Amino acid sequence: MTENLNPTAPAEDIDQAFEALRGEISLTRRAVEGLTAARERIPDYSATLGQMAETLKRSAESIDRVEQSPAVRLTPAALTDEIVKASADARAEDRALLRETRDALTRSIGRIDGIVERGQAADVQIRWLIWTGAGGALGGMLLMAILPGAVARSLPASWHVPEWMAARTIGLDQRAAGERMIATYAPKPPSDAE
Numbered sequence: 001m002t003e004n005l006n007p008t009a010p011a012e013d014i015d016q017a018f019e020a021l022r023g024e025i026s027l028t029r030r031a032v033e034g035l036t037a038a039r040e041r042i043p044d045y046s047a048t049l050g051q052m053a054e055t056l057k058r059s060a061e062s063i064d065r066v067e068q069s070p071a072v073r074l075t076p077a078a079l080t081d082e083i084v085k086a087s088a089d090a091r092a093e094d095r096a097l098l099r100e101t102r103d104a105l106t107r108s109i110g111r112i113d114g115i116v117e118r119g120q121a122a123d124v125q126i127r128w129l130i131w132t133g134a135g136g137a138l139g140g141m142l143l144m145a146i147l148p149g150a151v152a153r154s155l156p157a158s159w160h161v162p163e164w165m166a167a168r169t170i171g172l173d174q175r176a177a178g179e180r181m182i183a184t185y186a187p188k189p190p191s192d193a194e
Contacts, residue, residue, distance in 0.1 A: 152161040167177035
C-alpha cells in the first residue's frame, strides 16, 4: 500500500487509504476474534486421546509378547517339525491310553468269563447231584428189595426170619399172618408132565 502512496497525493487519497487501512484492520480483528471463538468452541479430546494412547500401549505390549514367542522365531520348516513332533507325542499318549484301556477291558472280560464258568459249573454240579441222588435212591430201593430176602434165606431156618418178615409185612402176629397166607394160597394145578 505504501507503494501506491504518493507524497504529493491529494488529501482525499490519503483519507481513502486510511479508510481502506481501517477496513483491513477491522477485518483482521474480526478474523482473530473468530479464531479465538472457534478455538473456545473446540471440544476437549484429551480424555479420548488418553484412552487411545492406553489402548495403543496395550496393543504394542501384545505385539511384543507375540514377537517374543518361540513359534514366531521358528522358520516354517522348523515349525512344521515341531508340529509333527507334538502330534507324535500326542498320538503316543493316546496309544498308551488305548493300551491301558484294552488291558483293563481284557481283565474285566476275563473276570466275567470266570464268573460265568463258575455259574455253569455250579449248574452242572447241581445236575450231577440230582442224578446221583436219584440213582442212589433207586439203587437203594433195589438193594433193599433184594438184600433182605437174600440175607433172610441165608440165615438158619430155626430163626424163622422169613416168617417174621412176612408177619411184619402183613402187620399181624406170626400165627395170624401164617393163617392168612395159607388161606390166600392157591395151589398150582397139576401139570400133565408130572
